[in-house]
Amino acid sequence: MRPVFIAGTGLACALGGDLPDCIAALLRGGVPLVAVTAAEGFDWPVFQLPRGDGDWATQARAHVRRVAAECGALATSRTAPLFVASSSLDIGEREQDASFPVDLQDFADVVAGWIDWRGPVYTVSTACTSSVNAMLAASDLIRHGEAANALVLGIELPNRYTLAGFGAMQLLSPDAARPFGAARNGLVLGEAVAASWLTSEAARWRVRGGANVVDGRNPAGTEAGAVDAMCSQALSQAGLAPSDVDLVKPQAAGSVTNDAIELDALRTVFGNALPPMVSFKAQIGHTLGAAGVAEIALLARCIEARAWPALGYALDPACEVALNQGAPARLRYILFNTIGFGGGHTALVLEDCSR
Amino acid sequence: MTAWQCVAHVVADPPATDWRDALARRLGERPRRIGLWAELAIHGARACLDAAGEEVLPADARLRVAGFSGAMSATRAATQQGARGLLPMPFGFMQSQPSQMLAAVGASLGWCGDASFMLGRDAPALVRLAQLGAASGGVLFGRVEEMEEEGAVRLRTEWWRFVPVPPRGSRSPG
Numbered sequence: 001m002r003p004v005f006i007a008g009t010g011l012a013c014a015l016g017g018d019l020p021d022c023i024a025a026l027l028r029g030g031v032p033l034v035a036v037t038a039a040e041g042f043d044w045p046v047f048q049l050p051r052g053d054g055d056w057a058t059q060a061r062a063h064v065r066r067v068a069a070e071c072g073a074l075a076t077s078r079t080a081p082l083f084v085a086s087s088s089l090d091i092g093e094r095e096q097d098a099s100f101p102v103d104l105q106d107f108a109d110v111v112a113g114w115i116d117w118r119g120p121v122y123t124v125s126t127a128c129t130s131s132v133n134a135m136l137a138a139s140d141l142i143r144h145g146e147a148a149n150a151l152v153l154g155i156e157l158p159n160r161y162t163l164a165g166f167g168a169m170q171l172l173s174p175d176a177a178r179p180f181g182a183a184r185n186g187l188v189l190g191e192a193v194a195a196s197w198l199t200s201e202a203a204r205w206r207v208r209g210g211a212n213v214v215d216g217r218n219p220a221g222t223e224a225g226a227v228d229a230m231c232s233q234a235l236s237q238a239g240l241a242p243s244d245v246d247l248v249k250p251q252a253a254g255s256v257t258n259d260a261i262e263l264d265a266l267r268t269v270f271g272n273a274l275p276p277m278v279s280f281k282a283q284i285g286h287t288l289g290a291a292g293v294a295e296i297a298l299l300a301r302c303i304e305a306r307a308w309p310a311l312g313y314a315l316d317p318a319c320e321v322a323l324n325q326g327a328p329a330r331l332r333y334i335l336f337n338t339i340g341f342g343g344g345h346t347a348l349v350l351e352d353c354s355r
Numbered sequence: 356m357t358a359w360q361c362v363a364h365v366v367a368d369p370p371a372t373d374w375r376d377a378l379a380r381r382l383g384e385r386p387r388r389i390g391l392w393a394e395l396a397i398h399g400a401r402a403c404l405d406a407a408g409e410e411v412l413p414a415d416a417r418l419r420v421a422g423f424s425g426a427m428s429a430t431r432a433a434t435q436q437g438a439r440g441l442l443p444m445p446f447g448f449m450q451s452q453p454s455q456m457l458a459a460v461g462a463s464l465g466w467c468g469d470a471s472f473m474l475g476r477d478a479p480a481l482v483r484l485a486q487l488g489a490a491s492g493g494v495l496f497g498r499v500e501e502m503e504e505e506g507a508v509r510l511r512t513e514w515w516r517f518v519p520v521p522p523r524g525s526r527s528p529g
Binding site: 038039040043091094095098100101102103104105108120121122123124125126127129133137140141144145146160161164165167168169170208211212213214215216217219221225226229243340341342343344 | 356365418422423424425427430431433434437438442443444445448450451452453454455456457458459460461462463465467469470471472473474475476477480481483484485488503506
């Protein structure tokens, strides 16, 4: 089977409209949250994409074109498979004109049109694990020689629906995202458009393995057994042992309960020798279906630029975790976890082939 | 390259009028806290496994579900609450998410594993994508639609059970 590499990434999120802007903002200490009204009398903070001119679709198209260009995909024949990963799709645009989605594939087709894409177009919608599941599917195509490249776009655009839904479920923080924090009190949503251009040709970042485990017993939270299973399966596919992992990017969105369950499960995988961890959710929020490719893009660029997110809040001493303490001296293998609504648990093993 | 065979295919277009009662009898209980679309998915998935003679889906199987409509009625109800300036009901919002359907199908089958909701205009390509890299447990693939037509809701659930063809010369156990 062919190896799978990440040839390029692109990102627009609250930190900025492209990766250089994102890194610059990260080094400046981040950007402020914006209070958004989800329903009458209900405001929550959100990490918003930079706003530009034009209506919802005009701004969405601009972000998609920019990140697709940034990852290098637009400099190709544009005939590779395209995966559009999102939990909210175009519901934000429909809120503008009170229309109703009748075909969930329509948005991916529109996105393909925005970038003049001529390859097959897929939608992946598995909540917060959407873009990692899209990467796993794209990797299947490349590994088995069905495609030489694939473009994965993770897209979560402005809308009230998601914010209202998460708010109704009492999952949102009223002030800040603090993964593993002593004062963590919920997650903060973030908007993002992110890209990952996958290839079979050697590049710095390799997707060594991955796994997706859906455990429906707890459709709104993290299941320890599923965390263990996803990590073990991903490492097995990568041909690695837990002791090979140099860095973990956990899900850890700032939930009092789910952060603790995830950490306990990671201790089952790694024992008490937990690798150092890194998180970006305090800087960009939980970008839901885009989170996988958004955080991969940010992490890879941080490592390449020798930048690192600051912590900025007190960790929960009970967690006993080394989070955002700087890049580890040895950094070759990364375990990258995302967990989502609907019992979805996904893990990727990334390799920095320059090490 | 793995060769695949379809060992079961069921389609309910539309399902029998008493399909929800039949599903409750088959499962031994009525599904709770899930929406119509997820219940329709469970109905098809369970019927397809029954047609394949399988009580349980193997742990290393893949579950793939498509459906252009998504959870139409749950999404409509939740968005209408938003349009009135209200927060959606929590279970209503959850039921509008395709991931909740995957959780419901998995839970009803007593199964945890690689489940995903994917769409594409080329249905055979979507099936082939589901099969690529799948393990010996094969693929349970469904298309579930909850469509609104001329003011009425039209339901459709169609499922396939694919398993790898054993390599030539291999023996069946027993």
